[in-house]
Amino acid sequence: MKHSRSIAGSTVKKPVSSDQQGKMAGLAVVVMAAGLGKRMRSKQAKVLHPVAGQAMVLYSVGLGLHVAGERVAVVVGHQADLVRQVIARATSGKSGSAPVAIVEQREQLGTGHAVLQSRPVFAVGKRGAPSNYLILNGDTPLLQETTVRELLRVHEAERATVTVLTAVLADASGYGRVVRTNSAEGGVSRIVEDRDANAEERVIREINVGTYVVDGEFLFRALEKLDPSNAQGEYYLTDIIRLAERAGHRVAAVVLDNPDEGLGVNTRRQLAEAEQVVRKQIRDRWLDAGVTMIDPASTWIDAAVTIGKDTIVHPNVMLEGSTVIGEDCVLRSFIRLTDCIVGNGVEILDHCVFTDSHIEDDAHLGPFVHLRPGVVVRKKAKVGNFVEMKKTDLGEGSKANHLSYLGDAKIGKGVNIGAGTITCNYDGLHKFQTVIGDGVFLGSDTQLIAPVTVGARAIIAAGTTVTEDVPADALVIGRVPQVNRAGWAARRRALLADGGALPPGSKLTSLKADKVSSKSSQKNSKSTKGRTR
Ligand code: UD1
Ligand code: CA
Numbered sequence: 001m002k003h004s005r006s007i008a009g010s011t012v013k014k015p016v017s018s019d020q021q022g023k024m025a026g027l028a029v030v031v032m033a034a035g036l037g038k039r040m041r042s043k044q045a046k047v048l049h050p051v052a053g054q055a056m057v058l059y060s061v062g063l064g065l066h067v068a069g070e071r072v073a074v075v076v077g078h079q080a081d082l083v084r085q086v087i088a089r090a091t092s093g094k095s096g097s098a099p100v101a102i103v104e105q106r107e108q109l110g111t112g113h114a115v116l117q118s119r120p121v122f123a124v125g126k127r128g129a130p131s132n133y134l135i136l137n138g139d140t141p142l143l144q145e146t147t148v149r150e151l152l153r154v155h156e157a158e159r160a161t162v163t164v165l166t167a168v169l170a171d172a173s174g175y176g177r178v179v180r181t182n183s184a185e186g187g188v189s190r191i192v193e194d195r196d197a198n199a200e201e202r203v204i205r206e207i208n209v210g211t212y213v214v215d216g217e218f219l220f221r222a223l224e225k226l227d228p229s230n231a232q233g234e235y236y237l238t239d240i241i242r243l244a245e246r247a248g249h250r251v252a253a254v255v256l257d258n259p260d261e262g263l264g265v266n267t268r269r270q271l272a273e274a275e276q277v278v279r280k281q282i283r284d285r286w287l288d289a290g291v292t293m294i295d296p297a298s299t300w301i302d303a304a305v306t307i308g309k310d311t312i313v314h315p316n317v318m319l320e321g322s323t324v325i326g327e328d329c330v331l332r333s334f335i336r337l338t339d340c341i342v343g344n345g346v347e348i349l350d351h352c353v354f355t356d357s358h359i360e361d362d363a364h365l366g367p368f369v370h371l372r373p374g375v376v377v378r379k380k381a382k383v384g385n386f387v388e389m390k391k392t393d394l395g396e397g398s399k400a401n402h403l404s405y406l407g408d409a410k411i412g413k414g415v416n417i418g419a420g421t422i423t424c425n426y427d428g429l430h431k432f433q434t435v436i437g438d439g440v441f442l443g444s445d446t447q448l449i450a451p452v453t454v455g456a457r458a459i460i461a462a463g464t465t466v467t468e469d470v471p472a473d474a475l476v477i478g479r480v481p482q483v484n485r486a487g488w489a490a491r492r493r494a495l496l497a498d499g500g501a502l503p504p505g506s507k508l509t510s511l512k513a514d515k516v517s518s519k520s521s522q523k524n525s526k527s528t529k530g531r532t533r
Contacts, residue, residue: 024152026131027071028122028216029064032114032237033057033138034077034105039266045078047138048086049271052278053302053320055086056265059141061100064134065091066145067152071130073101073118074138077108110234111137111210112226119220130216135237137210139265141274147261148211151254155213161249162218162241164188165211167262168255174266175207176238178253181245188251191238195231206255208238209262218244278303308344332366340371343379357389360396378413392423395438407431408450412438418462420445437472 037046047057057074064072076083084102091100101121105114115135122130132155134148147165155163166178166188174194179201181189191208192201214222222240230236244251256262265271282303283296291307293299295315301307305319308327318336319325325337326344335352342348342359349366356373359365365383374391377383381394384401392406395413400406402419408431409423421442423434432450436442440454443462454460455472464478 022066022149023069024067024132026216027068027134027152028130028132029068029072029134029136030115030118031057031060031064031072031074031136031138032111033060033083034075034080034108034114035138036078036108037139037266040268040271042268045083046265048079048082049265051141051265051271051274051303052282054304055090056141056274057083057087057138058090059143060136060138061087061091063143063145063148064136065100067148068134070099071122071127073103073121075103075105075114075117077105077114080104110226110228110232111237112223112235112239115237116220116223116235132216133212133214133219135212135214137264140210140263141265142261142263142277143209143211144261147254147256151211151213154252154254158250158252160213160252161215161244163213163252163254164191164241165209165262166206166253166255167209167259168206169259169262170205172205172207173202175264177201177204178206178208179204180206187245188241188253189245190242193230193232193236193238207262209256210264212237214240215249218249326361335366406434409434409436409448411436412440412456414438415440416442418442418444418446418460421448422446423448423450425450 033047035046040046040049042049048055050056051059061072061074074083074087087100087102103117103121105117108114132152134152136143151163151165154160164178169175176191176193177197178188179190179192181187219240222243225243226235226239228235241251260277263270263274263277265274279300282301283293283299286301286307287293287296289307290309292310292312294313298315299313300318302320302323304321305323305325307313307319307325308329310327311325311329311331313331314333316333317331320337321339323337323340323342325331325342326346328345329342330347332348332350334350335348335354337354339356340354340359343361343363345362346359347364352366352369354369354371357371357375357377359377360379360381362380363377363382365377368386369383370388371377372388372390375389376393378394378396378398380397382399382401383389383394385403387400387402387404387406389400390407392409392411394400394406394411395415397413398411398415398417400417400421404417404419404421406417406421406423408425410433411417415436415438421444424447425431425434434448434450435453437454437456437458439457441459443460443464445463446460447465448454449465449467452466452469454466454470455474457472458470458474458476460466460470461475461477461479464476466476466478470476
C-alpha cells in the first residue's frame with residue numbers, strides 16, 4: 001500500500017485509488033471561477049462565455065465531477081448568481097453527480113484567496129478531510145480528463161506534496177513561468193507570474209497551466225501563509241509551490257504533450273482559439289462514432305449534442321444546445337436545430353430553423369420550415385415549404401406541406417393540412433387552441449378561428465373560415481357564392497384598350513350591369529378619336 005507524505009511527516013493517509021466509475025477516493029476538487037476576466041472586455045463574467053455552446057466553467061466542473069464524484073466546490077464571485085444557476089442547471093438530474101458546492105469569494109484577492117474560500121466545504125464531516133485536492137482554473141476548457149488522471153497518477157507515484165501541470169509554448173507571454181531547480185532531477189522550485197518576472201525569467205517557455213494536485217494536509221496551511229506583496233497585490237495560489245519546495249517537500253510536474261490543451265482563455269482571441277479546438281474535438285468524436293459529415297469544417301456541433309450512427313450531415317449544419325439526433329437521419333444544408341430531439345430515419349431538407357421541438361421517427365421536413373418551441377412532429381409526418389409551427393402536435397402520418405401557420409394546435413393522425421392553412425390562435429390578448437381530429441381534410445386556404453374543434457374525418461372546403469366547431473364526418477363550406485358575368489372581362493379590355501382610365505361612374509364597375517351603356521361607349525370612342533397616339 002502506497003502512502004503519500006504529509007507535511008508533518010507523521011500522518012498516514014488514504015491512497016489515491018479509483019472505483020469502478022473511475023472516481024478517485026479521497027480526492028476533492030476546487031474550481032476557481034470568481035474573476036471578471038478584465039482582458040475579455042465584456043460585461044459578462046469570463047467563465048460564462050460559451051465554448052461550443054457550453055459555459056467555459058462547465059468544462060472544469062464536468063472534469064472535476066468525472067474524476068472525483070461528488071466532492072467538487074466552485075468558487076464564484078463576479079455574477080455569482082448567474083454562475084451558480086448555470087452550474088445547477090448543468091449538474092442537476094445527471095445520474096451519479098451530486099450537487100456541486102458553491103462558495104463565494106466576495107472580493108477577488110487572487111487565486112490563492114479563492115481556493116481558501118472553499119475550506120469550509122471540506123471541513124471534516126463523516127467522510128473525513130480529503131487526502132488530495134485537484135485545483136482547476138475555470139478558464140481552461142481544453143484540458144482533457146486523461147491528462148488530469150496522469151497528473152493524479154504522477155502525484156501519487158512521486159509522493160509529491162504539489163504536482164503541477166505545465167506546457168512548453170512558443171509564446172509564453174501572459175502565463176506564469178515554471179522555474180526549475182538546479183538539481184539533477186530538475187524539480188520545480190517556483191512559479192513566477194508574467195507581471196512579476198524579470199528579463200531572465202521571461203524567456204522561460206515552460207508555463208503553468210493552472211491545474212494542480214495538492215496534498216490535503218498541506219493545502220490550507222500553505223494558503224494561510226501567502227503574502228500579496230507582488231505586482232498585482234494578490235494572494236497567488238502559485239506561491240504554494242515555493243512554500244512546499246522551501247519546506248523540503250516534493251514538487252512534481254507533468255509536461256503536456258499537446259500544449260494546445262493548456263490554453264487559458266483570457267482574451268476574445270483565446271476564446272476564438274479555444275472554440276476552434278473544441279469544435280474539432282467534438283466533430284472527431286462523432287466521426288469516430290459513425291456519423292458522416294460531408295464537410296466537417298462547416299459543421300457546428302455543440303458540446304452537449306448527440307448524434308446516432310449512419311446519420312449524414314451535409315455542409316453548413318448547426319446543431320446546438322442539448323439537441324439529440326437519432327440514427328440514419330439525413331440533415332441537408334443550412335439548418336439550425338437548437339435543443340431538439342430528432343428520432344431515427346428523419347430527413348430534414350435545406351434551410352430550416354427548429355427550436356425546442358421533438359421530431360419522431362421517419363418524419364420528413366423542409367425545405368424552409370420554422371419550428372418554434374413546443375412542436376411535436378409524430379412518426380412519418382411531413383412538414384414542407386414555408387410552414388411555421390408553434391406549440392403544435394402534428395399527428396402520425398399527417399401532412400402540412402405548403403405555406404401554413406399552425407400554432408397552439410393538436411392535430412390528429414392522417415390529417416391533410418391544405419396549402420395556406422392558418423390557425424388564427426390570437427385575438428390580440430389571448431392565445432386559443434385548435435383541435436383537429438384524425439383523418440380530417442383541410443382544403444387549401446382554410447382559416448381556423450380558435451378556439452375551435454374539427455371532428456374526425458370532416459372535410460373543410462378550400463377557402464373556408466371555420467368559426468364554429470365541426471362535427472365528425474361533416475362537410476364544411478363557408479365562402480361567398482361565386483358570380484360569373486359573361487363577356488365582362490372582354491368589354492373592359494376594349495374600354496381600356498388605349499390605356500385610358502374608366503370614366504367616373506362608369507357602369508362597368510358594377511357587377512349588376514350586364515351591358516355597357518351605348519352613351520358612355522360613344523363618349524369614349526369620341527375621346528379616343530381626339531387623342532393623338
Ligand atoms: C493563472 C496563474 C498563472 C497561469 C495561468 C494559466 C495564478 C496567480 N496565476 O494566471 O500562473 O499561467 O493562470 O492560465 O494563479 N480567479 C478567482 N478569484 C480570483 C482570481 C482569479 O476565482 O481572485 C479565477 C478566475 O476566474 C480564473 C482563474 O481563477 O478562472 C485564473 O485566474 P486568471 O486571472 O485568469 O489568472 P491568470 O492571470 O491567467
Ligand atoms: Ca487565465
